[in-house]
Amino acid sequence: MTITLFIPCFVDALFPRxxxxxxxxxxxxxxxxxxxxxxxxxxxxxxxxxxWGEARPVAAKVLEQLKDAxxxxxxxxxxxxxxxKFYPExxxxxxxxxxxxxxxxxxxxxxxxxxxxxxxxxFGAKFPHKVTFHDGCHGLRELDIKKSPRALLAKVQGLQLVxxxxxxxxxGFGGTFAAKFPMISTAMGDVKCASAxxxxxxxxxxxxxSCLMHLQGLLTRQGKPLKTIHLAEVLNQR
Amino acid sequence: MxxxxxxxxxxxxxxxxxxxxxxxxxxxLTNYEIVRDKRKGAFQSWESARQAAAETKWExxxxxxxxxxxxxxxxxxxxxxxxxxxxxxxASEIILQIVRDKQARSVIKSKSMTSExxxxxxxxxxxxxxxxxxxLGEFIMQLRDEPPYHIVFPSMHLTRGEIKDLFQRELGDAxxxxxxxxxxxxxxxxxxxxxxxxxxxxGANFAIAETGMISITENExxxxxxxxxxxxxxxxxxxxxxLPRLEDLALFLPxxxxxxxxxxxxxxxxxxxxxxxxxxSDGPEEFHVILLDNHRTELLADAEQRDALHCIRCGACLNAxxxxxxxxxxxxxxxxxxxxxSVITPHLRGLQDWKHLSNAxxxxxxxxxxxxxKIDLHHHLLQNRRNAATExxxxxxxxxxxxxxxxxxxxxxxxxxxxxxxxxxPLQNLVKGTALDPAKAWTQTRDLxxxxxxxxxxxxxxxxx
Amino acid sequence: xxxxETVLSEREKILARVREALKIPAHxxxxxxxxxxxxxxxxxxADARSWLPKVGDSFAEQLALFQSTAAELKAEVxxxxxxxxxxxxxxxxxxDGNWKRIATHKGELTDFATADLGLPICRTEGGYxxxxxxxxxxxxxxxxxxxxxxxxxxxxxxxxxxxxxxxxPPHHVVIARRxxxxxxxxxxxxxxxxxYAPHFPSMISFIxxxxxxxxxxxxxxxxxxxxxxxxxxxx
Ligand code: SF4
Numbered sequence: 001m002t003i004t005l006f007i008p009c010f011v012d013a014l015f016p017r018x019x020x021x022x023x024x025x026x027x028x029x030x031x032x033x034x035x036x037x038x039x040x041x042x043x044x045x046x047x048x049x050x051x052w053g054e055a056r057p058v059a060a061k062v063l064e065q066l067k068d069a070x071x072x073x074x075x076x077x078x079x080x081x082x083x084x085k086f087y088p089e090x091x092x093x094x095x096x097x098x099x100x101x102x103x104x105x106x107x108x109x110x111x112x113x114x115x116x117x118x119x120x121x122x123f124g125a126k127f128p129h130k131v132t133f134h135d136g137c138h139g140l141r142e143l144d145i146k147k148s149p150r151a152l153l154a155k156v157q158g159l160q161l162v163x164x165x166x167x168x169x170x171x172g173f174g175g176t177f178a179a180k181f182p183m184i185s186t187a188m189g190d191v192k193c194a195s196a197x198x199x200x201x202x203x204x205x206x207x208x209x210s211c212l213m214h215l216q217g218l219l220t221r222q223g224k225p226l227k228t229i230h231l232a233e234v235l236n237q238r
Numbered sequence: 239m240x241x242x243x244x245x246x247x248x249x250x251x252x253x254x255x256x257x258x259x260x261x262x263x264x265x266x267l268t269n270y271e272i273v274r275d276k277r278k279g280a281f282q283s284w285e286s287a288r289q290a291a292a293e294t295k296w297e298x299x300x301x302x303x304x305x306x307x308x309x310x311x312x313x314x315x316x317x318x319x320x321x322x323x324x325x326x327x328x329a330s331e332i333i334l335q336i337v338r339d340k341q342a343r344s345v346i347k348s349k350s351m352t353s354e355x356x357x358x359x360x361x362x363x364x365x366x367x368x369x370x371x372x373x374l375g376e377f378i379m380q381l382r383d384e385p386p387y388h389i390v391f392p393s394m395h396l397t398r399g400e401i402k403d404l405f406q407r408e409l410g411d412a413x414x415x416x417x418x419x420x421x422x423x424x425x426x427x428x429x430x431x432x433x434x435x436x437x438x439x440x441g442a443n444f445a446i447a448e449t450g451m452i453s454i455t456e457n458e459x460x461x462x463x464x465x466x467x468x469x470x471x472x473x474x475x476x477x478x479x480x481l482p483r484l485e486d487l488a489l490f491l492p493x494x495x496x497x498x499x500x501x502x503x504x505x506x507x508x509x510x511x512x513x514x515x516x517x518x519s520d521g522p523e524e525f526h527v528i529l530l531d532n533h534r535t536e537l538l539a540d541a542e543q544r545d546a547l548h549c550i551r552c553g554a555c556l557n558a559x560x561x562x563x564x565x566x567x568x569x570x571x572x573x574x575x576x577x578x579x580s581v582i583t584p585h586l587r588g589l590q591d592w593k594h595l596s597n598a599x600x601x602x603x604x605x606x607x608x609x610x611x612k613i614d615l616h617h618h619l620l621q622n623r624r625n626a627a628t629e630x631x632x633x634x635x636x637x638x639x640x641x642x643x644x645x646x647x648x649x650x651x652x653x654x655x656x657x658x659x660x661x662x663x664p665l666q667n668l669v670k671g672t673a674l675d676p677a678k679a680w681t682q683t684r685d686l687x688x689x690x691x692x693x694x695x696x697x698x699x700x701x702x703x
Numbered sequence: 704x705x706x707x708e709t710v711l712s713e714r715e716k717i718l719a720r721v722r723e724a725l726k727i728p729a730h731x732x733x734x735x736x737x738x739x740x741x742x743x744x745x746x747x748x749a750d751a752r753s754w755l756p757k758v759g760d761s762f763a764e765q766l767a768l769f770q771s772t773a774a775e776l777k778a779e780v781x782x783x784x785x786x787x788x789x790x791x792x793x794x795x796x797x798x799d800g801n802w803k804r805i806a807t808h809k810g811e812l813t814d815f816a817t818a819d820l821g822l823p824i825c826r827t828e829g830g831y832x833x834x835x836x837x838x839x840x841x842x843x844x845x846x847x848x849x850x851x852x853x854x855x856x857x858x859x860x861x862x863x864x865x866x867x868x869x870x871x872p873p874h875h876v877v878i879a880r881r882x883x884x885x886x887x888x889x890x891x892x893x894x895x896x897x898x899y900a901p902h903f904p905s906m907i908s909f910i911x912x913x914x915x916x917x918x919x920x921x922x923x924x925x926x927x928x929x930x931x932x933x934x935x936x937x938x
Contacts, residue, residue, distance in 0.1 A: 009646075012694040013656050014687045019694035035698050040646040046639035048601065050623030051631070054639035061647045141603035170560050174600025179679040181247070181598050186683040187254040187564040188600070191264075217684030266921045280756040287754040290747040293731065297747070300729055303721045310714075316905070322713040374927055375918035391918070398919050417919035421927055428928065433833055449903060459870045459914040459929025465906070466866035467833060477717065482746065484896065488888035489748040491909070492755060492853070502756065502772075503853040503888075505915055506870075506929070508908040515905045519808065519827035519865035525905075531717045539724035 002032045003113075004069035006062075008079040008209070009041040015209045018230035022075050022110055025123060025235055029114075036065040042079045043090075048175050052090055059090055063099050071117070072107040075232065077139020077208045078175075080109035085142050109139055111207045111231055115148035121155045127237045128158030131229075132201040134192070134215070136208030137170050149207050149231055156234060166195035173214035189218045197226055207231045242571065243594035249569040250598070259395060260564060266394050267557050273500030274554075280502065291493055292612040294486050295548035298447075302538065305447040305480045306529070312450020313527055316512030321528045326356030329530050333358065333439070333472055334365055336526055340470050342367065342436035346428075348454070348461035349373035350441025351389050351551060352474050352530060355573045355586075358439075370431045372460035374424050381408045387567040389574060390498050390553035395566060428460070438468035438522065442475040443550065444490060445527075448483045451509040452527065455494055462506050471513070471522035477529050478538075478547040484509075490550065497610040498552035537585045543618045546581050548611040555605035555615055561598055570595065577605035581618040589626050596622035653695070660689040751889050758852045758886045765851035765886055772854030776912030777925060778933040789816050789878055789938050793843070796934065797822065800874065802840040806831070808864025810845045812878045816936075817843060827864040833871075842872035842930070846879050848894055849935065852887035855911040856935060857895070859904035866906050870914070870929040877910075879937045 003026055007019040026033050043058035062083070066072050074080040084107045087100040114120050133153065139145040153161050172178070172188025193215060196204050204226060206212050212228040219226050253259060278284045298305055310320045323329035337345070345367055347353065359380075362369045371380040375392035379385065381404055386392035393401070398415040405412035411423050440461050442452035452473055454461045465471050481490065487509075495501040514521035537547055556562045556576030567575045572583045572595070580595035596619040605615040627636070645651045663686070671681045680686060692700075759765055770780045783792050793816050797805070806825040807813045817824060825835045836842070844863035846856050856877050860866050869875050885891050895907060914929030925931050 007694050013659065014689060016690055016692060016694035016697055020697055023698075035695075037695060037699070038649050040649060040652040041642075043643075043646070046642065048620065048623070049597075049635065049639070050620070050625075050627035051636060051639045052624050053628075054636065054643050058643045058646050137600065137602035137604075141607060168604075170600045170602030170604065172560065172600060174602070177597070177600045181250065182679045182683060183251050183254045184561055184564055184598065185600070187260070188560045189684075191560070191564070213687055214684065217680070217686060220685040221683060269921055281754055282757055283754040287751070290750065290754065293747040296729070296731060300725060302725065303718050306718065306721070316903075322717050324713055324717060328713070372928065373918070374916045378918065391921070393918055394921065396919075398922075401919055417922040418924050420919055421916055421924040425926065425928060429837070433837065449900070451903070451907075457914070458916050458927035460927070462866065462870040462908065463928055466870065477721070483748070485751075485889060485892045486746060486748040488755070488892050489751040492888065499917070501911075503855060503909065503911045505911050505913070506908060507911070508906060510906055511903045512905045515860070518860045518905060519830060519868075521860060521866050521905055529717070531720065535717065535720035535724050538721060539727070541727040541729040544729040 002034060002070050004066060004072045005033050005035050006039060006042075006066070006072055006074045006079065006083070007035055008074070008076045010213065011075055011209050014213065015230060018209055018232050019075060021230070021232035021236035022073075025114075025232060026073070028123070029118065029120060039065050042082045044079060044082045045176055047082065047086065047090060056090060056094070059087055060096055063087065063096055063103060066103050067099060069103070069106065071113070072103060073110055073113045074107060075110050076210065077109050077136040077143060077145060078210055080107065081138035081142035083107045109143055109145055109207065111149040111152055112143065112145045115151050121151045123155070123235045125155075125235045125237050126157040127234050129202045130160045130162060130200060131203040131205045131234070132162050132164045132196050132199045133167060134171060134196070134204050134206040134211055135168050136206055136211050139207055140168060145207075152231065152235060153205065159234070162199040162201055164195040164199050166192055169195070171211045171215055173211050175210070178214060185214070186218065189214055193218055193224065193226065197224065202227060204228045205231055205234055240591045240594065242591050245571060246569060246594055246598065249571075250565045253565045253569050259566060262395060262397065263563055263566065266391070267563060270500055270557055274496060277496040277500050277502055281496070287489060287493060288610055288612050291489055291610055292545075292548065294481065294489070295611050296545070298481050299478060299538070299544060299547045302477065302480065305482055306477060308447040309445050309450060309480050310529075312447070313512070316450060316515070318450070318512050318525045318527055321526060323528055324531045326530070326532050329356045329474055329528050329532070330358055330361035332528055333474070334361060336470065336472060337362070337365065337367060337437065340436060342470070344368040344370070344431070344435045345437045345439050346370050346372055346431050346435035346464050346468060347376075347439040348441070348456065348464040349376050349392075350439070350474060351386070351573060352441050352476055353439070354385060355532065356474070356530065358474070370428065370435070372428050372431070372464060373456070374421060374458060377424055377428065378404065381405075385568070385573070388553060388556060389551055432463050432467050435468045437470045437472060438464035440464055440471070440473045442473050442479055443494065444487065445475060445480045446484050446487070446509065447480050449511060451484070451511040453487060453491075453507065453509045455491065455504050455507050457499070457505040459506055462508060465508070465510060465522070466520060469522055470524045470526070472526045472528065473510070474528045474530060476534055477531055478534055493610045494550050494552050497554040497608070533586045537582060540585065542621055543581065543585070545613050546578070546618060548613055549578050550611060552610060554608040554610060558604040558608035560600070560602065560604065577615045577619070578613070581615055581622065584622050584626075589622065590630055593622060593626035596626070656693055660691070663689050752887060755887060756852060762884070765884055766881070769849055769851040769854055769884060772851070773912070773935060776854050778854065778912045778935060780935045780937065783936065783938045785938055786815060789936050790819065792936055793817070793876065794820060796841075796876065800840060804839045805841045805843055806836045806839040806868055806872055807843040808868060810864070812845050813843055816878055827868050833867070836867060836871050839872045841874040841876055842868045843876045843878065844869050846877050846883065847898065848891055849879055849884045849937070850888060850891050850909070851884060853909070853911055855909045857891050858908050858910060859899070860906040861904040869908070869910065873926065873930055874932040874934070875910070875913070875930040876934045876936060879935060881937060
């Protein structure tokens with residue numbers, strides 16, 4: 001099938017390797033991947049700040065670009081929730097409402113697409129490390145994705161997954177929240193990092209790069225050895 | 239920024255830096271989570287129970303006029319005096335009038351967040367009455383002259399040592415810091431008050447339209463005593479407390495206990511249907527029920543957020559909230575703190591003054607997941623943000639998003655912005671975390687990832703050739 | 704009191720605001736954007752039995768559940784063989800506890816069980832002196848039901864000698880018959896309806912273990928305001 005891969009803005013600018021891994025993994029399964037170059041961002045920053053009027057033109061452009069897509073795969077639970085769950089709300093009573101609903105129904109978060117839609121769990125990846133998994137809140141609670149990433153990790157050779165006590169606790173990123181309330185965001189991140197460190201893991205793996213950016217930022221600043229890595233990159237290790 | 243918002247930020251800075259405080263809250267709530275999960279697990283289906291509870295509340299709230307009328311006529315039929323108060327001040331005035339009629343000198347109170355909401359204690363004290371909180375946690379907070387820290391666990395942020403010192407100072411009686419002995423000190427002190435109080439005041443967790451009763455959930459027996467001994471009983475409740483039928487309690491009582499304290503059922507769950515009836519041996523001669531609006535009808539008028547009136551004040555959303563856990567209850571400076579407080583305070587006390595509480599959330603949804611009546615809490619926070627920005631957009635923020643949108647929709651400009659970012663980063667690194675750093679809100683505590691030479695799109699375009 | 708008119712008008716004002724507000728229908732909770740639910744005569748809570756914690760069908764299972772649940776709640780359950788054995792058990796409790804004075808109410812079981820204790824009795828029927836009851840070592844009552852699901856005792860102001868007797872003395876002793884055991888909370892509420900409606904007692908209370916608090920460091924302490932001890936004497 002032809003997969004329209006939506007690479008979130010921060011993955012594009014800051015974590016290209018996660019995006020490249022997604023392309024390679026999907027192509028490796030024999031699918032055709034297209035990345036609409038006109039899409040920059042899903043519009044979540046203005047949306048989450050309450051500026052829906054400012055978010056709509058950005059989101060409308062995304063809808064326009066995706067309108068003929070067979071399947072839309074989004075490389076982040078957070079942007080996935082934006083398109084799948086919040087676009088219909090953002091465009092409620094607007095001309096694009098129907099289109100938003102139509103696209104929402106065809107949109108998948110990356111790991112869930114692979115497991116639930118494609119039925120694949122094994123990429124033959126090798127990653128001989130002890131890791132713990134961070135559930136990004138939007139993926140977990142808006143899209144109900146908990147099992148898929150774990151099913152994928154279970155098939156990675158040499159990988160040992162140790163769940164942390166605070167696996168489902170928010171890391172504290174929260175988009176603009178991180179900048180508006182940096183002290184709370186940091187305190188939350190510290191709780192998360194401490195829980196991850198307790199497991200003795202070398203890596204925090206997640207399907208959301210934005211959470212990892214926040215956590216890695218804290219870990220680096222504090223000189224902690226714990227590292228972060230996107231799920232797609234783990235799956236792409238041979 | 240409203241003064242409430244800057245107060246919040248200031249207090250949040252203090253509290254997040256208080257590692258001792260954070261640890262106390264964390265320990266208490268970790269214990270709570272263990273017992274709560276055990277109790278949830280005992281349900282054959284907690285999820286179905288939540289859905290049924292949500293639908294029952296939906297039915298009650300969306301036919302509130304009908305159920306209120308039924309409740310009141312049933313209450314009055316048994317000799318209860320029902321009062322209606324549009325505002326908190328009116329509620330206090332009704333109670334003061336009862337006090338004057340009865341020539342009362344003292345009031346014993348069992349736990350009631352609604353009385354906190356209307357500042358009842360202050361009104362009664364101003365009128366020269368002795369007011370005593372009888373719930374242990376509330377009693378402690380009253381001695382400290384502070385509002386409750388949490389709607390269910392009023393004194394959870396205090397250690398036994400602090401309580402011992404408090405009792406020593408205020409009561410001159412604190413043999414040790416054992417919770418057992420300290421509880422007995424309070425028991426002795428409060429027993430005397432029960433025996434002499436003229437008026438017993440309570441809140442209510444539910445009101446039953448079908449049978450004309452209020453229902454009170456508690457553990458200590460203080461509400462039982464409050465409603466047994468004084469000659470006059472007064473109960474204050476929000477109009478949203480009504481449930482259609484008595485049998486609904488078979489669902490709500492265990493759900494409230496499970497979500498609230500991790501118990502299968504709290505120790506005393508009591509329904510009061512009137513004053514002492516003929517043939518009964520005790521109980522108040524008069525029973526007054528005050529139904530309070532105080533902006534609840536405004537929340538009711540917001541169909542999108544009407545389900546916030548389903549709240550049974552169990553506190554589960556506070557317990558689940560990572561913001562609450564890190565800034566603590568008092569930082570909110572509201573009667574109702576945590577997610578439910580952040581949702582409803584803008585409706586009760588003004589959107590522009592209190593919108594910061596809706597912004598102070600990562601929208602993680604932990605609250606919504608915890609709520610036994612399935613209130614869509616974190617989406618309401620988002621809606622409050624939208625309503626606030628629509629009503630009074632912040633010039634700077636809106637301009638920023640306008641520029642953002644303009645650039646985002648022009649891929650060539652977006653690419654330039656990325657390049658600028660990459661070349662700007664070494665410069666920004668020179669001032670990282672200082673006042674000159676445009677990203678200082680981020681970089682004071684966190685590093686930014688180095689921007690790679692090649693973005694994903696660069697790679698994609700190159701590959702395409 | 705304010706004059707009738709203002710009382711009425713506040714009521715009408717609030718109800719008018721409620722009716723105005725409800726003109727716009729609201730969505731069903733948890734269901735993002737679905738249609739409003741119609742008002743139903745069927746209570747969603749009516750099926751509570753299928754979601755609440757499970758209770759076995761047989762009497763033996765229910766009794767065992769009641770005993771274990773109550774014990775977990777730190778209530779004492781004494782199963783005895785006969786009415787006479789209740790009397791003996793109570794007498795033993797009185798001597799073990801060194802009771803000097805008890806409080807009770809008129810009732811078939813309470814009268815029988817307390818008749819030969821030889822202690823001064825504060826009786827509640829027709830009213831009592833609060834100070835006197837406060838000085839009693841135990842309050843002895845009957846009840847309406849025992850609830851297996853939750854280990855609770857269901858009392859009312861009619862069945863248990865009023866409101867104060869079951870909470871004022873430091874030890875509450877409940878005398879119950881085995882047949883009074885009901886399976887769960889829905890059954891308990893059905894019993895209340897059947898037994899009393901529409902003339903409900905002014906107080907109906909589920910007592911689930913002795914009084915407790917966790918307000919100091921969330922550590923459990925018994926006997927916060929009500930009784931420290933709860934004994935259920937069942938025959
Ligand atoms: S909003 Fe829900 S979780 Fe929060 S206190 Fe109310 S009922 Fe409990």
